[in-house]
Amino acid sequence: MTAIMVSTMIVLLLLGFPMMIPLIVAAFIGFYSMFGGFDQMNFMIQQFMAGIRPASLIAVPMFILAADIMTRGHSADRLIEMVMKFIGHVKGGLAISTATACTLFGAVSGSTQATVVAVGSPLRPKMLKAGYKDNFVLALIINSSDIAFLIPPSIGMIIYGVVSNTSISELFIAGIGPGLLILGMFALYSYIYATIHKVPTEEKATWSERWASVRNAIWPLGFPVIIVGGIYGGIFSPTEAAAVCVLYAVILEFIVFRALKPVELYKIAKSTGLITAVVFILVAAGASFSWIISFAQIPQTILGSIGLAEASPTGVLIAISIAFFIGCMFVDPIVVILVLVPIFAPVVESAGLDPVLVGVLITLQVAIGSATPPFGCDIFTAIAIFKRPYMEVIRGTPPFVFMLVLAAAMLIMFPQIALFLRDLAFK
Amino acid sequence: ATWRYAFEEAITDVQGVFATKFKEHIEANSDHSIQLFPYGTLGESADIMEQTQAGLLQFVDQSPGFTGSLIPEAQIFFIPYLLPETHAALDHFFRNSKAINEDFKETYAEHGLELLKMFPEGEVVVTTQEPFDKPADLDGVKVRVMTNPLLVESYKAFGATPTPLPWGEVYGGLQTNIIQGQENPLFWVESAKMYEVTDVITFTGHNNFTTAVMANKNFYDGLPAEDQKLVQDAMDSAFNYIMEYQKGLGERSLEKILEQKPEMEVVRLTEEQRQPFRDAAQEVEKKFIEMTGDSGQALLEQFKKDLKAAQAQ
Amino acid sequence: MSDNQSMRHESTLPGPLGWIDAWLGRAEALMLGAGVLLMAFNTVANVVGRFVFQNSLFFTEEVNRILIVMITFAGIGYAARHGRHIRMSAIFDALPTSARKWMMVFIAFVTAMVMFALTFFSVRYIGSVADSGRILPSLQIPVWWIFLWVPLGLAVTGIQYLLTALKNLVSRDVYLSTQVLDGYDDDETEV
Numbered sequence: 001m002t003a004i005m006v007s008t009m010i011v012l013l014l015l016g017f018p019m020m021i022p023l024i025v026a027a028f029i030g031f032y033s034m035f036g037g038f039d040q041m042n043f044m045i046q047q048f049m050a051g052i053r054p055a056s057l058i059a060v061p062m063f064i065l066a067a068d069i070m071t072r073g074h075s076a077d078r079l080i081e082m083v084m085k086f087i088g089h090v091k092g093g094l095a096i097s098t099a100t101a102c103t104l105f106g107a108v109s110g111s112t113q114a115t116v117v118a119v120g121s122p123l124r125p126k127m128l129k130a131g132y133k134d135n136f137v138l139a140l141i142i143n144s145s146d147i148a149f150l151i152p153p154s155i156g157m158i159i160y161g162v163v164s165n166t167s168i169s170e171l172f173i174a175g176i177g178p179g180l181l182i183l184g185m186f187a188l189y190s191y192i193y194a195t196i197h198k199v200p201t202e203e204k205a206t207w208s209e210r211w212a213s214v215r216n217a218i219w220p221l222g223f224p225v226i227i228v229g230g231i232y233g234g235i236f237s238p239t240e241a242a243a244v245c246v247l248y249a250v251i252l253e254f255i256v257f258r259a260l261k262p263v264e265l266y267k268i269a270k271s272t273g274l275i276t277a278v279v280f281i282l283v284a285a286g287a288s289f290s291w292i293i294s295f296a297q298i299p300q301t302i303l304g305s306i307g308l309a310e311a312s313p314t315g316v317l318i319a320i321s322i323a324f325f326i327g328c329m330f331v332d333p334i335v336v337i338l339v340l341v342p343i344f345a346p347v348v349e350s351a352g353l354d355p356v357l358v359g360v361l362i363t364l365q366v367a368i369g370s371a372t373p374p375f376g377c378d379i380f381t382a383i384a385i386f387k388r389p390y391m392e393v394i395r396g397t398p399p400f401v402f403m404l405v406l407a408a409a410m411l412i413m414f415p416q417i418a419l420f421l422r423d424l425a426f427k
Numbered sequence: 428a429t430w431r432y433a434f435e436e437a438i439t440d441v442q443g444v445f446a447t448k449f450k451e452h453i454e455a456n457s458d459h460s461i462q463l464f465p466y467g468t469l470g471e472s473a474d475i476m477e478q479t480q481a482g483l484l485q486f487v488d489q490s491p492g493f494t495g496s497l498i499p500e501a502q503i504f505f506i507p508y509l510l511p512e513t514h515a516a517l518d519h520f521f522r523n524s525k526a527i528n529e530d531f532k533e534t535y536a537e538h539g540l541e542l543l544k545m546f547p548e549g550e551v552v553v554t555t556q557e558p559f560d561k562p563a564d565l566d567g568v569k570v571r572v573m574t575n576p577l578l579v580e581s582y583k584a585f586g587a588t589p590t591p592l593p594w595g596e597v598y599g600g601l602q603t604n605i606i607q608g609q610e611n612p613l614f615w616v617e618s619a620k621m622y623e624v625t626d627v628i629t630f631t632g633h634n635n636f637t638t639a640v641m642a643n644k645n646f647y648d649g650l651p652a653e654d655q656k657l658v659q660d661a662m663d664s665a666f667n668y669i670m671e672y673q674k675g676l677g678e679r680s681l682e683k684i685l686e687q688k689p690e691m692e693v694v695r696l697t698e699e700q701r702q703p704f705r706d707a708a709q710e711v712e713k714k715f716i717e718m719t720g721d722s723g724q725a726l727l728e729q730f731k732k733d734l735k736a737a738q739a740q
Numbered sequence: 741m742s743d744n745q746s747m748r749h750e751s752t753l754p755g756p757l758g759w760i761d762a763w764l765g766r767a768e769a770l771m772l773g774a775g776v777l778l779m780a781f782n783t784v785a786n787v788v789g790r791f792v793f794q795n796s797l798f799f800t801e802e803v804n805r806i807l808i809v810m811i812t813f814a815g816i817g818y819a820a821r822h823g824r825h826i827r828m829s830a831i832f833d834a835l836p837t838s839a840r841k842w843m844m845v846f847i848a849f850v851t852a853m854v855m856f857a858l859t860f861f862s863v864r865y866i867g868s869v870a871d872s873g874r875i876l877p878s879l880q881i882p883v884w885w886i887f888l889w890v891p892l893g894l895a896v897t898g899i900q901y902l903l904t905a906l907k908n909l910v911s912r913d914v915y916l917s918t919q920v921l922d923g924y925d926d927d928e929t930e931v
């Protein structure tokens with residue numbers, strides 16, 4: 001059944017079907033063979049609803065809306081202008097800033113999709129204009145946004161902490177090291193890329209120019225202040241921050257700057273709704289596919305046939321990495337964590353592995369798998385928001401996946417990358 | 428045959444321990460096998476309930492609190508101080524209560540479910556940032572509750588500000604001070620790491636988190652007599668095990684918490700301090716009857732009778 | 741495809757069918773725009789209630805859930821209408837026009853059938869939820885109400901794909917949807 005499901009899915013995908021169809025048809029096949037007919041297909045719809053149920057999902061349309069308002073108005077331009085005055089003269093500076101902005105925004109908002117939208121949509125046009133190739137830009141945005149999985153708050157780590165009975169605080173701290181390591185790798189790659197492709201730099205700005213750009217961006221600088229202050233000040237949750245940003249964006253662009261007319265708000269909202277729907281239908285269809293995989297106990301069957309019991313600690317870590325990487329290529333990360341963590345729990349314990357290290361490694365694999373084709377929410381979000389063909393969105397991915405896999409290998413070889421900060425704080 | 432059994436917690440939590448015991452008994456005493464589906468692997472509580480009603484799953488563990496949207500009377504378990512506060516009385520109550528073993532059985536049957544067992548999961552405690560021993564101390568304290576009208580009513584009556592927050596945001600919400608408290612059974616405070624982000628655990632005695640295991644009724648009725656007996660025996664065995672397990676669970680959880688966080692403050696409200704909270708429960712009873720009408724009232728009276736019998740033990 | 745073209749809610753169907761189709765397009769657009777704005781308003785209102793007035797709005801989460809279902813299922817029909825569903829078209833794009841045309845007829849037809857099948861299953865699912873009598877805890881309304889968009893959105897999407905198949909059969913060019921010619925354009929068009 002698994003083989004037929006996966007091969008049908010890939011064939012339909014390659015033929016050029018709307019991407020919900022491969023997922024839905026694969027789930028159809030699963031349901032049909034599991035229940036011997038169409039009687040229980042209702043539960044596909046139940047899982048569609050379950051897929052789009054999490055309250056945290058609303059951050060996606062809210063950040064799309066806020067980012068679109070900022071980009072069409074003045075806020076985004078003024079912020080980027082300011083950044084350019086400071087780093088425009090550095091080789092690869094804009095790319096490095098984009099990666100950093102994605103990491104920081106993802107860290108605070110907790111949503112990788114929201115990051116793709118909020119940071120990617122204003123910065124992508126600037127990077128294209130500066131001379132970066134689109135496939136590099138898209139891959140950079142998607143992969144840097146996925147660093148957000150590793151940096152607190154991370155819903156994936158919270159779920160892992162609960163399922164595996166591991167300290168969430170320790171996980172949060174342990175994720176920072178690998179997160180920064182990956183950001184460093186991306187920054188280095190950006191520098192090399194800019195050098196090889198001879199991306200031109202701007203002339204170094206004077207301090208008075210820089211100061212003027214800061215003053216010009218003073219209102220839009222309220223965004224980070226509001227988001228960070230509001231979340232850490234206990235006023236709203238990261239999810240709610242998205243809606244508060246919408247409010248601030250509306251106030252700035254429609255009242256303070258008068259850059260947009262009220263009727264445009266409706267247009268922007270409509271386009272937000274469209275992008276949201278296109279991504280969420282895939283989340284919904286993906287949930288029904290995940291459900292049948294889980295119901296049929298396919299992971300248990302596959303993993304049961306591999307003799308993990310005698311593996312060395314490093315062997316277990318590698319097995320975990322591969323299983324989560326493959327799982328997240330096809331299935332929603334949260335479901336992968338919920339299903340696979342209990343399966344691996346006995347071997348993790350018998351191998352004497354630190355559950356915090358395992359948690360960080362799993363979170364890293366989740367990030368890699370989510371950015372890796374064929375399925376990934378951030379890929380879908382990028383396609384929907386930037387209106388670029390699927391192949392172009394993923395074409396620049398390989399170097400990034402290579403760096404992420406390298407980071408995973410380094411983490412397995414040198415666990416201190418993750419555990420150093422944890423030990424400093426808790427031991 | 429292969430039977431599927433889904434529950435609302437991780438495999439190492441109370442529902443998971445119960446399910447594992449059940450599975451062991453069935454597999455040791457028959458050729459049947461059980462597949463266990465912990466929290467989230469087949470969806471949320473409402474999803475696995477529907478899947479059981481439709482017969483995709485044979486067994487489901489759902490706490491009556493979550494059943495409330497399907498069977499309003501099940502929300503009776505949210506009324507504070509309706510369950511015994513000592514282990515012995517609790518044990519007697521769950522074994523002998525007519526309300527639980529007869530009245531609820533009929534109600535669940537109307538929804539296509541065979542109620543097999545109800546059992547307590549552990550005393551509900553409140554964790555907060557500041558200590559409290561009277562309702563006035565809770566003034567302005569935002570306590571996260573599930574969006575259930577009775578829970579909301581309870582915490583209002585306790586003097587706090589009940590606040591809804593999706594479960595995934597509770598940990599962060601406590602960290603950043605959106606909320607200043609939450610309630611959960613003690614083992615869950617330990618396993619979901621709520622103690623990492625709060626400073627005080629208060630035993631108010633207002634509830635013991637109750638859960639229920641059910642089978643799809645058509646499936647159960649269609650079983651041959653010896654299989655029905657097998658299921659009942661396995662349930663009894665799991666129940667006996669879990670009541671023993673329960674006895675030390677609270678202390679074990681507390682020990683683990685204090686080991687991880689020695690500065691955690693533990694407050695047990697005295698009988699006298701509990702009285703104002705007990706009085707507040709009247710409001711919640713009223714709300715319950717308002718929501719469920721005569722059938723709710725009858726159930727409530729039976730509950731109180733059973734409670735008296737249990738406390739007489 | 742210019743901005744104006746894609747913003748218009750004109751149908752390519754004849755007579756009263758076209759009229760219905762055009763109004764459906766407008767209704768979908770309204771659901772999307774209003775749904776997103778309501779979600780922002782609803783969420784901010786809860787923040788203000790909780791932080792300023794010490795009183796959370798208990799229905800906020802449920803209302804957002806309703807809006808998400810509405811946006812998703814009003815949106816898939818609208819996306820189908822404007823050829824915006826995500827697909828991997830690398831192989832498809834490499835085919836000659838005539839092959840692409842037949843391929844598109846096949847894709848659109850199969851997609852329509854899948855959508856109609858899902859419509860049927862969703863009606864059955866809603867029926868079972870309605871029978872169970874389940875209600876939303878804080879709004880105290882039947883749960884099945886919030887799913888009503890689902891069959892509607894799926895059916896509308898199915899019809900759009902069916903029409904796309906027909907459109908490709910009767911015209912010379914290759915159409916991604918009833919209104920959109922194949923080929924990505926670089927303009928950031930507004931839909």
Ligand code: NA
Pocket residue numbers: 106107108109110111148149150151152153154155
């Ligand atoms: Na994060």
Ligand code: NA
Pocket residue numbers: 328329330369370371372373374375376
């Ligand atoms: Na993926």
